[in-house]
Amino acid sequence: MWGREWLVRVLAAMSGGVDSAVAAARAVAAGHDVTGVHLALARNPQTYRTGARGCCTLEDSRDARRAADVIGIPFYVWDMADRFHADVVDDFVAEYAAGRTPNPCLRCNEKIKFTAVLDRAVALGFDAVVTGHHARLGTDGLLRRSVDVAKDQSYVLAVLTREQLDRSMFPLGDSTKAQVRAEAAERGLAVADKPDSHDICFIADGDTRGFLAGRLGAAPGDVVDASTGAVVGSHTGAYAYTVGQRRGLHLDRPAPDGRPRYVLSITPKTNTVTVGPAEALEVSQVHAERPVWTGGPRPDAPVECDVQLRAHGEVVPATVALDGDRLHAELRRPVRGVAAGQAVVAYRPDPAGDVVLGSATISG
Amino acid sequence: MAYLDHAATTPMLDEALEAYVATAREVGNASSLHAAGRRARRRVEESRERVAAVLGARPSEVIFTGGGTESDNLAVKGIFWARRGADADRRRVVSSAVEHHAVLDAVDWLAEHEGAEVGWLPVDAAGRLDPEALRAELAAHADRVAVVTAMWANNEVGTVQPVAELAAVAAEHGVPFHTDAIQAVGQVPVDFGASGVAALTVTGHKLGGPTGVGALLLARDVAATPLLHGGGQERDVRSGTLDTAGIVAFAVAVESAVKGQQEYAARVAALRDDLIERVRQAVPEVIYNGDPVDRLPGNAHFSFPGCEGDALLLLLDAQGIACSTGSACSAGVAQPSHVLLAMGADDDRARSSLRFTLGHSSTQAEIDALVAALPAAVDRARRAAAPRTPR
Numbered sequence: 001m002w003g004r005e006w007l008v009r010v011l012a013a014m015s016g017g018v019d020s021a022v023a024a025a026r027a028v029a030a031g032h033d034v035t036g037v038h039l040a041l042a043r044n045p046q047t048y049r050t051g052a053r054g055c056c057t058l059e060d061s062r063d064a065r066r067a068a069d070v071i072g073i074p075f076y077v078w079d080m081a082d083r084f085h086a087d088v089v090d091d092f093v094a095e096y097a098a099g100r101t102p103n104p105c106l107r108c109n110e111k112i113k114f115t116a117v118l119d120r121a122v123a124l125g126f127d128a129v130v131t132g133h134h135a136r137l138g139t140d141g142l143l144r145r146s147v148d149v150a151k152d153q154s155y156v157l158a159v160l161t162r163e164q165l166d167r168s169m170f171p172l173g174d175s176t177k178a179q180v181r182a183e184a185a186e187r188g189l190a191v192a193d194k195p196d197s198h199d200i201c202f203i204a205d206g207d208t209r210g211f212l213a214g215r216l217g218a219a220p221g222d223v224v225d226a227s228t229g230a231v232v233g234s235h236t237g238a239y240a241y242t243v244g245q246r247r248g249l250h251l252d253r254p255a256p257d258g259r260p261r262y263v264l265s266i267t268p269k270t271n272t273v274t275v276g277p278a279e280a281l282e283v284s285q286v287h288a289e290r291p292v293w294t295g296g297p298r299p300d301a302p303v304e305c306d307v308q309l310r311a312h313g314e315v316v317p318a319t320v321a322l323d324g325d326r327l328h329a330e331l332r333r334p335v336r337g338v339a340a341g342q343a344v345v346a347y348r349p350d351p352a353g354d355v356v357l358g359s360a361t362i363s364g
Numbered sequence: 365m366a367y368l369d370h371a372a373t374t375p376m377l378d379e380a381l382e383a384y385v386a387t388a389r390e391v392g393n394a395s396s397l398h399a400a401g402r403r404a405r406r407r408v409e410e411s412r413e414r415v416a417a418v419l420g421a422r423p424s425e426v427i428f429t430g431g432g433t434e435s436d437n438l439a440v441k442g443i444f445w446a447r448r449g450a451d452a453d454r455r456r457v458v459s460s461a462v463e464h465h466a467v468l469d470a471v472d473w474l475a476e477h478e479g480a481e482v483g484w485l486p487v488d489a490a491g492r493l494d495p496e497a498l499r500a501e502l503a504a505h506a507d508r509v510a511v512v513t514a515m516w517a518n519n520e521v522g523t524v525q526p527v528a529e530l531a532a533v534a535a536e537h538g539v540p541f542h543t544d545a546i547q548a549v550g551q552v553p554v555d556f557g558a559s560g561v562a563a564l565t566v567t568g569h570k571l572g573g574p575t576g577v578g579a580l581l582l583a584r585d586v587a588a589t590p591l592l593h594g595g596g597q598e599r600d601v602r603s604g605t606l607d608t609a610g611i612v613a614f615a616v617a618v619e620s621a622v623k624g625q626q627e628y629a630a631r632v633a634a635l636r637d638d639l640i641e642r643v644r645q646a647v648p649e650v651i652y653n654g655d656p657v658d659r660l661p662g663n664a665h666f667s668f669p670g671c672e673g674d675a676l677l678l679l680l681d682a683q684g685i686a687c688s689t690g691s692a693c694s695a696g697v698a699q700p701s702h703v704l705l706a707m708g709a710d711d712d713r714a715r716s717s718l719r720f721t722l723g724h725s726s727t728q729a730e731i732d733a734l735v736a737a738l739p740a741a742v743d744r745a746r747r748a749a750a751p752r753t754p755r
Contacts, residue, residue: 035682076678123748124675 008127009033010169013113014067014075016060018184018191019132019172021067025187026171027130028071034130036068036075039117041084042202063191070188078120080112087111089202093215096239099266100341103311104200106156114164128167133157136173136353137165142295144353148176155311158345158359162294173353209240209248221271223251226264226280233275238266241273244281244337251275262337282334286318288344288360291327295348295357298322305357306347307331309338320346320357327360340364366685366730370570370662370723371519371547377572377617377724384574384613394606395597404608411615415579418622419566420555427580427598428611432546432567434591435580436466438602439542439563440513442588444474447510447540449589456505458483458512458539460493461706464519467544468702471513485514490655491523491707498533506537514541516548516564520690520703520719521654522663524552531560540586546570546578550621551629551660562586566618568610572724573617577610621724632722633661635731639720640664642735647742653704653717662722665690667704667713671745676718679741685734690719 012024014036027034038061061077068075088108095102118129134146135154143165146152160168172180177196184192203211216239223233233251235241245263255261261275286309293299302321307329308314317332329344339362346357367375376384392404409423416423429435440457447454457480459471474480483501485493493514502509512534517524527543534541540562548554550571556564563586567578582588582601590596594603621628643666644650651667668676673689680687690701700714709717720734 035678074678074681076674078674120675120748123744124679125744 007031007033009035009125010128010130011117011121011126012036012073012130013117013132014038014064015132015197016063016067016191016194017132017197018181018189018194019134019177020064021071021132021189021191022180022184022187023130023132023169023171024067024073025071025183025189027169028073030171032130034071034073035126036064036071036073037117037121038064038075038077039080039084039112040077041080041088041112043081043085063194067189067191070190078117080116083116084108084112084202087116092200092202093212095341096212097216097268099238099268101242101339102341103156103343104202105311106159106343109156110159114160114168118164118167122167128169130169130171132172133170134172134177135170137168137170141165143356144173144350145347145356146173146175147353151177154347154354154356155308155343155345158294158356159292159343160294161292165294209237212239213237219271221273223249223273223275225255225261226274226276232261235273238268238271238273241266243339249273249275278336281336281338283336283338284331284334286329286331286338286344286362287364288327288329288362289325291322291325291358291360293322293358295346295355302330303346303357306349306354308345308347309335309362310342315347318346322358327358338362366733367725368685368687368720368722368730368734370726371522371660371690371719371721372688373569373575374572374723375725376569376574376613377620379620380568380573380613380617383616384609387612388609390608392608394608395595404606407608407612408606411611414615414619415566416581418619419549419564419581420557420559421564421581422584424599425556425581425584427582427602428606428614429578429580429598429602430604430607431569431576431578432464432544432565433466435565435567435578436464436513436542436544437470438580438588438591439565439582440467440470440511441474441478441591442601443511443540443542443563443586444478444480445589446587448478450587453508454510455479456481456483456508456510458485458498458501458505458509460485460487460514460525462487462491462518462520462523462703463513463515464544464546467513467515480510481508483509487523487706489708491518491521491653491703492655492658493525493530495526495529495533498530499536502533502537502539506539509537509539512539512541514543516543516545516554517552517660518654518703519547520701521665521707522547522660522721523655524548524658524660526658527561528559531562534562535560540583547660549618550625551662553625554622556581563588568614568617571617571621573614574610577607577614579614628724629661632724632726635726635728636662636664636722638728639722639731639734642731643738646735646739651713653707653709660721662726664720664722665717666720667709667717668742668745669713669716670749671716671742672749673716673718675745675748676741679744680734680737683733683737683741685730685737687734688719688721690717 010032014020092104133153134151136144145154219237222231225232232253241263264276265274302319306315307318319330321328343359345359347354392400394404394408412423412426531541542563544565549566562583564581569575592603653665704714
């Protein structure tokens with residue numbers, strides 16, 4: 001059961017996609033008093049991804065409005081462009097510039113949907129925000145993975161605090177994407193067949209490296225081999241690389257052993273990209289900061305659980321310990337490609353859906 | 365429902381709706397030569413005469429169009445092109461900072477694409493134009509001015525402009541003066557001939573007529589280059605098969621609105637004054653925008669300090685009260701009003717504003733409903749706008 005036992009006034013965040021449309025429709029069907037809101041996030045909507053691929057275009061705004069019409073709820077557009085640019089886009093650029101790999105969807109949930117929008121909604125008299133995220137949030141208040149594991153979005157919601165979760169509704173967690181699409185078609189929602197959004201909504205052509213180069217400028221530097229310290233290539237901006245990346249390195253000199261090399265780290269201070277063999281990517285210790293713990297009381301002792309270190313990444317058993325503003329995870333087996341800036345999310349395995357215990361931002 | 369957004373559109377008058385339906389049942393293209401065509405033509409010409417009679421124009425000066433935006437574009441661009449065509453030096457357009465976007469954007473387009481230069485006339489804190497500013501503008505540039513355009517009454521704050529004085533200044537210099545009178549007709553006395561303007565825009569749906577039909581009153585000696593080319597149905601200035609039913613209903617509505625203007629204005633202004641008084645009592649810190657005297661009878665426009673207009677709109681909408689932030693929308697996103705900014709308001713005050721406009725269907729009960737709902741809405745909107753501590 002995703003809903004509340006009592007009926008409330010809820011604000012449905014409607015992106016123009018099929019998920020948020022069905023979520024809003026289910027909130028209405030459950031008897032809640034629902035108002036739809038589309039967030040205008042683009043300063044110039046034409047530059048954002050169109051139709052199928054984004055969430056911020058004029059076409060998406062129209063799709064959201066038409067879904068609200070069909071569902072029969074009031075609909076407004078809220079201009080969140082300034083907040084979005086400050087808290088998500090600028091943050092995205094700054095994180096890359098600092099050598100980290102941010103997840104803008106996670107940041108948007110944290111800062112926009114469940115802070116700026118939720119705060120405004122609550123102040124205006126709404127009790128909760130309903131979204132089309134694929135995750136379960138039952139009457140027990142626990143956030144769990146969606147039944148559709150392939151579409152599960154609990155990772156990008158794990159950053160939410162107890163207060164934020166208490167004012168959230170995720171009506172889709174018990175359904176697969178296919179079921180959501182079928183229900184949209186049954187309800188006469190034109191977005192039933194709209195393709196899923198992918199990638200980053202504010203990067204029009206999907207070229208993250210080009211986007212960053214446009215914002216940060218060219219900053220040529222060296223690509224260095226981790227074991228020898230030798231310069232093995234050059235780059236036009238260290239910010240454009242991600243830990244674990246193999247493609248697009250354009251190294252001048254092959255490794256002595258002829259094996260592929262990967263980005264091991266990015267050092268903004270020296271504008272250096274360090275590369276090495278795959279096994280050097282392996283990490284067993286994960287340090288993270290700004291922990292959030294919602295799966296129960298904050299634990300004093302280390303917790304045996306699973307952790308996930310990036311969106312749709314593998315899940316590994318670990319021991320997680322909290323210490324003030326820090327979180328430490330000891331992985332049972334090493335994992336490759338752990339990037340600072342991503343979230344570490346702790347899950348408790350559960351046959352009724354793995355439970356999000358908490359999360360933190362990976363620092364190293 | 366309390367419908368307090370008549371400046372956006374008004375309900376159709378029964379007599380206009382009946383005239384529309386009756387005419388729409390008849391077949392006939394007003395340009396056809398047979399009996400059905402002649403009947404349609406007769407309906408159009410009778411309508412033209414009715415509109416002309418109540419607005420102080422000659423029938424030949426009435427050009428039916430597809431509404432206010434088309435009429436404004438035809439006047440601004442059409443007169444500009446015709447005047448520049450006759451004299452290549454005449455490429456200056458004089459306009460005001462508080463025009464509706466139908467004029468504002470047409471002027472901007474001429475500047476961007478047709479090499480027009482623009483003289484923008486300022487307004488005072490009440491949104492009022494000063495004829496002396498136009499006099500100074502024309503004293504400096506009259507020989508290069510193609511057209512002057514200034515609205516009769518403002519659609520947002522309701523300020524009525526000294527149109528006759530402005531037109532007289534333009535006439536001294538022999539420059540054609542266009543006025544967008546969309547909000548004025550039926551609200552205040554409007555007489556095309558007596559006002560001295562060369563062109564005047566009027567539209568149906570602001571005065572109880574249908575949407576999508578309006579007119580440009582264009583003095584006989586003023587040339588305008590067409591926007592639309594085709595059959596030349598309207599004085600060779602406007603092409604397109606005449607919308608006979610729409611034109612008939614439009615004429616019925618214009619006639620009714622103009623003939624009933626005095627009685628209407630007295631009734632609606634009394635309601636509006638009651639609204640203002642009670643809003644001020646309910647929310648003492650409210651700022652009343654626009655000219656308190658030279659003002660449309662149905663317009664009340666406020667800034668609610670500490671609130672966002674669109675939050676107030678949402679809250680009042682949820683209580684069944686329809687009003688407007690009065691600002692331009694693109695994809696439904698509110699921009700701060702260019703009118704308020706031109707009046708010297710800062711961004712916050714512009715964003716905190718709300719427009720209530722009354723019309724022929726307005727009742728005391730609607731005012732009561734607004735006054736009952738407003739204090740709680742303002743309270744909530746203020747909390748929603750208050751800065752919060754970051755998490």
